[in-house]
Structures are given as structure tokens and as C-alpha cells.
Amino acid sequence: MDNLKVMTNAQLESYAHMRGIDIADCSTKAERIEKIENHDGEANKVALQVMGVAVSISEDAMDDFEVLGWLGDITRKGDPTALPDLMKRLFRDDWQRIFDELKGDDYRLRTSKAAEFFAAIMEELNAKN
Structure with a gap:
């Protein structure tokens, strides 16, 4: 997995979108990273x-x-x-x-x-x- 912690919020959104992960409900960068890392695709x-x-x-x-x-x-x-x-x-x-x-x-x-x-x-x- 790419190093999510160094990504900007926009990069995280793009990364999640490309993998079919909905992170719209996440309000912080930490929540976005956690949801991406824990996503069961x-x-x-x-x-x-x-x-x-x-x-x-x-x-x-x-x-x-x-x-x-x-x-x-x-x-x-x-x-x-x-x-x-x-x-x-x-x-x-x-x-x-x-x-x-x-x-x-x-x-x-x-x-x-x-x-x-x-x-x-x-x-x-x-x-x-």
C-alpha cells in the first residue's frame, strides 16, 4: 500500500476513489487513512x-x-x-x-x-x- 500518511487530503480522496472506497463521511485525514487501511474491498x-x-x-x-x-x-x-x-x-x-x-x-x-x-x-x- 502507498504511504497514506504523506498524502494530501486530495490525494487520499483520489486514492480511495480509484479503489472504490467511499470516504465522504470522514472529516479528518486520520479518519480517511483509517478507513482506507481498514477497507475490506x-x-x-x-x-x-x-x-x-x-x-x-x-x-x-x-x-x-x-x-x-x-x-x-x-x-x-x-x-x-x-x-x-x-x-x-x-x-x-x-x-x-x-x-x-x-x-x-x-x-x-x-x-x-x-x-x-x-x-x-x-x-x-x-x-x-
């Missing part, structure tokens, strides 16, 4: 096993304006360059582990495999809803 996550990789994703991950834009770029424009940003946003701190597990024998994550993985994630999420 697993309560609103869906656990999935896709292509041999265990992932968890926030139930409301798609309720994000930037995610919507990246999805549009991928589906409407056929632009795969939005996929890395999209996946980093969806999987947050867990992205590096997922990335490493998806890499091939040549230590690269091929675009086609990442796209297949993302499509499988979307299919699993739709099946759970």
Missing part, C-alpha cells in the same frame, strides 16, 4: 477462474466512465490499444500478477491472449448476473 467483488487464472473484480467495475470509453474503443472501433488501460483499471493492484500468469513461454503477453482473457472475463461476469 472483497465484500463487493466477484471471484472468477478464467484461463487458469484466479481473479476478483468489483461488481460495479463497469460503472466507470473511463471503462465505458475503453470498451467503446475496443468494441466499436476495434482498437486493441485500449485493452491494457482497461485491464489495469479493472484488476488494479492485482494486474501485475494476472499479467505474469498470462505470459507465454517467451515471457510476453500476446494481444490475442489478453483479448481472449478479457472476453472470457466478460462472459463469466454476464453469466453471474
Whole structure:
């Protein structure tokens, strides 16, 4: 976890927002830090096993304006360059582990495999809803 104590209130708010933590009810910096540190983000996550990789994703991950834009770029424009940003946003701190597990024998994550993985994630999420 980043060093929360050296962050400004604005940075804490941004950090919390990016992680889906509501700190609006906190009136002091100490309360914000405590709420972020004690947040149990697993309560609103869906656990999935896709292509041999265990992932968890926030139930409301798609309720994000930037995610919507990246999805549009991928589906409407056929632009795969939005996929890395999209996946980093969806999987947050867990992205590096997922990335490493998806890499091939040549230590690269091929675009086609990442796209297949993302499509499988979307299919699993739709099946759970």
C-alpha cells in the first residue's frame, strides 16, 4: 500500500476513489487513512477462474466512465490499444500478477491472449448476473 500518511487530503480522496472506497463521511485525514487501511474491498467483488487464472473484480467495475470509453474503443472501433488501460483499471493492484500468469513461454503477453482473457472475463461476469 502507498504511504497514506504523506498524502494530501486530495490525494487520499483520489486514492480511495480509484479503489472504490467511499470516504465522504470522514472529516479528518486520520479518519480517511483509517478507513482506507481498514477497507475490506472483497465484500463487493466477484471471484472468477478464467484461463487458469484466479481473479476478483468489483461488481460495479463497469460503472466507470473511463471503462465505458475503453470498451467503446475496443468494441466499436476495434482498437486493441485500449485493452491494457482497461485491464489495469479493472484488476488494479492485482494486474501485475494476472499479467505474469498470462505470459507465454517467451515471457510476453500476446494481444490475442489478453483479448481472449478479457472476453472470457466478460462472459463469466454476464453469466453471474
